[in-house]
Amino acid sequence: MPHIEVVTHQLAEALNQNSADYIEARLEESQSSYITYRGRELESIGRTTAMGGNIRALVKGGWGFVSFDNLDELPSKVELAVKQARLVGKEESKLAAVEPVVDTVPAKIDKNPVAMPLAEKKQLLDEYNDVIWHTPKLQTSVISYGDSHKKVIFLSSSGSHIEQERADITLRLTAVATEGSEVQQAGLSLGSRGDFSLIQGLRQQVEQMAQHAVELLSAPQVRGGEYTVVLDPVLAGVFVHEAFGHLSESDFVCENDRLRQIMTLGKKFGSSELNIVDSAAIPGLRGSYKYDDEGVPAAKTYLIREGRLAGRLHSRETAAKMKERPTGNARAINYHYPPIVRMTNTYIEPKSASFADIIGDIKEGIYAKNWYGGMTSMEMFTFSAGEAYMIRHGRLAEALRPVVLTGNVFTTLENIDAIGNDLEMNQGGGCGKGEQMPLPVSNGSPHIRICHCLIGGK
């Protein structure tokens, strides 16, 4: 059985012998484990291993891509990718120039989570499940834990040879409470870049989640309409990801002339307090890395600076087409897919307001916390809160059923009229784009206040 290192030399030669404008290869070896509980009983537990790779070739602006689980006959796979690219290419190839890199990047974790005994991981989940089941009126729970460790070797016809390792952990807990035919649920999403200790010691949070599911059974549903809304750092992180992050991914912008006219650098989107950043270069978060899947170094990119459009996320191709600098944002979830422009760690920079300042002068509004999900169509977006409370006369009041919020990127960012001082990064998310999901990312923000935010309801 060949390991991926064994075939790299042969593959590097094959890349150089072909006459495409550019060829790259990614070889990948991964191990993962997962444990899920449904109710009190363990539902499934398993280990997965995978090894494979892909070749991507560019000829006259057209791409060919071949992915495989079998490391045999690599030169013929290179030929096939080039042949496909030739069939497509009719223009000029454009790729932003980057220096070839030769580097090895270890995972930088004390302990590989996949290699830990399953018994140790199970023990933690048992502890959390016990906490959930001690809550009265609770019907059931769902817990799903997953970890992975992978090594990726990147080779390119321009001479890059990068070996990177990374580990990832996700833990999602859901508590379900019922009364008659009424079913309510509350959830908690956690994650880390391979550090198991970050998901330990959270009994109190798990307990609060379970109690919240029960509280929801008697909570009223909000009336639909426009409200002043305060978002906690978790939900504001999802908001910034959905509301603005996806629109900053320039693969969508770069081929669309109309959109390019709208998205000119310097365009005003929000108040001068608003700064939005994407950065894979912050170490230790789930969206962090040293090089992206095209071998481009990670960078810190201001998407919005002082309320104005300041930058966007690029692959080598989109950067060249828009004549901007590459930002190192081309990512693929695994070797079955080519890299596309993606976010990494995306956040709103903190300002000076305290939570008390933010809610103090709200007569009637909604405090929305925690995360269910979010989606965007670029212009319009929705995101949903796992918890919500009325705000009355500057104080938190009764709990509400989970709310779904919606907005329009061209107006909602302008409606942010307070930004808190308490930035927190949430590691529990996974991002989907096209067919590639979930990709490890993190989102963050301080508390923020949005006026005239549309909320669905009865």
Place this chain on the structure above:
Amino acid sequence: MESILGQAKKVAEEAEVFTISSEETPVRFEANRLKHIQGKRSNSVALRIVRQGKIGYAITTGLDSSQKLVDNAVETAQFGMTAKFEFPPLTAYPQVEAYDPDVESVSLEKMIELGEKLIAMIKGHTADIVCEAVVTRGVVSVRIINSRGGQANYRKSIFSLGIEGTLIRDTDMLFVGESENSCHPLLEPKVVAEPVLQQLELARNRASAPSQSLPIVFTPNGVASALIPPLMAAFNGKVVLQGASPIGNRLGQPVFDEKLWLWDDPTIAYRPGSRPCDDEGIPSQRTPLVEQGTVANFLYDLQTAALAHTRSTGNSSRSRGGLPTPSPSAFVIAPGKASFDEMVGDIKEGLVIEQLMGATQGNILGGDFGGNVLLGYKVESGKIVGRVKDTMVSGNVYQILKQITAIGSEAKWVGGFLQIPPLYCPSVSVASK
């Protein structure tokens, strides 16, 4: 495969080997131009064992040694669920047509031409639209063998044609799109182009919706985006067993409008969800779920069925490479009598919903849905007058499907796995700017 089964039998009472291999060729168009041809091959081997009465499981892409796979399965069996079922012995399977050799012989050139024609038809209507299109052909092969002598194998072909168009005017964005899937080659771009052209026509003007409860006609795409996901969860035998399905204890009771009939059917010829057996080798069957508004069945795999003291409905799926779990193969809602035009004609003021964005991010288990109208139209005095935006539609499927004004006669396949007619609901909550 046989050697893995042999090795596993040495250390376990029972064993099952499941392999799936696929070959997929997507041809992608971006910004109205051919951009990317891909060739994807993958295969994986999953081993499930019962050791000391407990289930163990491991999966690999097939390059690992088989001993490693067996060792991983043995390790997980220490903690696994107690197996309550037996693997099926050698069984006869129904004849289900899901493979058409013509799919594999569609050339890349032909696929490129299809995509180009499709885009040209849309551009011919609206010159400044920016389209992404994908033409995909693929073949999937499945083989299952187990220690009780059971074995199954089948091949499936899949061909799909899809397009999404974005039309931008100032900061206003309109998204239109359609896709079609089959086990036969789809060589007529018209089937996908025509619905898109109709969407462009209907969205030409803008209209606004008031914030109040309104009658709504959900098109088949609209039903799929808003109402189906909660139902899929509710009819899942595992959710029922957990006590987390709102209809779990309503078997045989009327829960929905008596016009509603719903079933799961993996035996329809040449549909992407069809197959002769499920992922545990249980023969495919048509399973009624709602008959005349009454809850008729839930969907089960072997283990869940055993725990619930019932039989597997042949709905085991391993979609994410994990252990088998119950899942629908193809949901079918029986069409009714009303034409789409009759339903719209009946509305004084209301909406037609084609796509609800983010509808499933709420409390799906409880039946809630709520989302932003990505594509939907205002109806005034029986006529569609234009597109609505910045509008939220929310509700609960159990309240909404209790009383349906009419079920449409024009059922359509959505995403290859749902065959649904339009549904006309008398009153749904709408909030708008």
